[in-house]
Amino acid sequence: MTDWARLSHAYGSAEAIPVLLDQIASAPSPERWNDLWSALCHQGSVYSASFAALPRLADIAGRDDREQAVNALNLAGAILAGSDQPHGAGDIRVQHAAEVETLLVRVNEHLRTSSDRNESASFLESMLTFEGAVSWGEDLAWGLVNEEYEVSCPGCQANLFIVIGERGSFYTSGDYALSEDDVETTPLRPVNPAAMDGIGRRLHDIALADGHQDVADAMTYVFGDATCPDCDTGFSVAEQVSADWSATH
Secondary structure: OOOHHHOEEOOEEOOOHHHHHHHHHHOOOHHHHHHHHHHHEEOOEEOHHHHHOHHHHHHHHOOOOHHHHHHHHHHHHHHHHOOOOOOOOOOHHHHOHHHHHHHHHHHHHHHHOOOOHHHHHHHHHHHHHHHOOHHHOOOHHHHHHHOEEEEEOOOOOOEEEEEEEOOEEEEEOOOOOOOOOOOOOEEOEOOOHHHOOHHHHHHHHHHHHOOOHHHHHHHHHHOOEEEOOOOOOEEEHHHHHHHHHHHOO
16 A cells, blocks of 8 residues: 655645546546646656556556546656656666556557557657666657757757758757747758668657658658767767767756
């Protein structure tokens, strides 16, 4: 039996979290999910109560209500992505191995039937997180959904914007979104799918098999190359996204 009063979340004692979880299970609403997100994964920060909620989230993820299952999978993925943060909850993946395995099974089930680009990207991100590839656990879907990754040049540390989406696939050191002047941009160099390997090849092939050609195409740019416009240092986009994540965690 979990002693929720001894656990904490973003706003203090977690003793009210079981009630909120019960309400979500019986009468879910966007407001209640927002409250749960805010308490358990506040701006990416996680707490001892966050991991204690994983069994309940795994249960919701296994129910027939697809919308609530998606909500539970997304929140559980975000919580596990923060498992390396200081939280005083011990070795999360050992303690919650059964729940993580259940969540992985559920996310793969829903990934195969997803018809939405952004939902598919989020599922791929959660899949990697449940598998333990945490360096992509917070950035993969965010960048694809928002059509932008922000990275630092590995040579001169300049701040660069990597854009992949409806506006095209390019990179720039200028603030293209807010500047009133024309900002110089350079096309990204996509990797040939036949030359992809590792996680990149796997994500590309999953997206293609599930009918998400747009996500598969985006992966060729995520795992493609760029050259810093300020110092001419060449780099892999995916490797720099992962390196920047590691440097801040």
